Amino acid sequence: MAPVPDDNSSRWSDLDRPALDAAALQSALTRDSALWRSLEVVQEVGSTNAALTAAAVDGAAEGSVLVAEHQVTGRGRLDRVWTSPPRAGLTVSFLLRPDVPAARRGWLPLLTGVALAEAVGEVTGVLASVKWPNDLLARDGRKLAGILAEASGDAVVVGVGLNVSTTADELPDTGTSLSGVTGATVDRAPVLLAFLRAVERRYRGWVEALGDPVLSGLARDYLAWSSTVGSAVQVTMPDGSTLAGTARAVDWDGRLVVDTPEGTVELASGDVRHVRPA
Secondary structure, three states: OOEOOOOHHHHOOOOOOOOOOHHHHHHHHHOOOOOOOEEEEEOOEOOHHHHHHHHHHOOOOOOEEEEEOOEOOEEOHHHOEEOOOOOOEEEEEEEEOOOOOHHHHHHHHHHHHHHHHHHHHHHHOOOOEEEOOOEEEOOOOOEEEEEEEEEEOOEEEEEEEEEOOOOHHHOOOOEOOHHHHHOOOOOHHHHHHHHHHHHHHHHHHHHHOOOOOOOOOHHHHHHHHEOOOOOEEEEEOOOOOEEEEEEEEEOOOOOEEEEEOOEEEEEOHHHOOEEEEO
16 A cells, blocks of 8 residues: 655645645544544555455554545445545545444444435535435435445444545446535545544444444434435345335344335345335
8 A cells, every 4th residue: 555645746736636635634533533543545555444454453443544545446335346536536444343232233334324424414515315224325316425334353344435526427327426416626635524523423422322323312313314214115135036115214233124015024234235216
């Protein structure tokens, strides 16, 4: 992994997609934080999640953050490929070691989605929604970001890929970006800082409540941001079979509760391939 140069000529080499200022971000994030210990920005990496998972195995501290200007072998859920042009988005992973019951870890990607929706709205004015289990959607239903949480021992690495200045030509028809929605240039740094600070606020409250999504207020706020709960959905299973019903709730372990004609089912994120509006 090569460090990102900090010189001004590098930062402003592309006015539409300037490089992140690693030193400024590190100082701003860690100065008053009780969670975040370090923030590293690298020019290029295979996968931020894979790199940080390896660091977790080697004993990296909770609160480590890794940001890549370009991720070349990015992965989404179920090992789907995720790519983005250099400096067009935010590609960030962070390391957590939550002291909560293992079953409650299913709420971490949902917590991350709420924090991301809050930060995007606060900084850019874009009103987004969270789609269970791991997507951030624009109001027209197109995808702004994906989230991937991976456990390794007592550690969980959460990765986020957010489209910021990505153009329509660089995205699938189902995707969009913050600049595409706003019609203006969006500075990635304030979005990144607001997002990580929102994660910290929510994560600390959730851990203090021992992962209880109700006591921590997370369940209530997730439902407020959700575009899935309350909707008719069609779920595609890993074997290609489908089930249709109404997404009624998210349970205490972060599973989607779907009422179908055959009965109620609880689905963990690993149990499904796609969840789409019916």
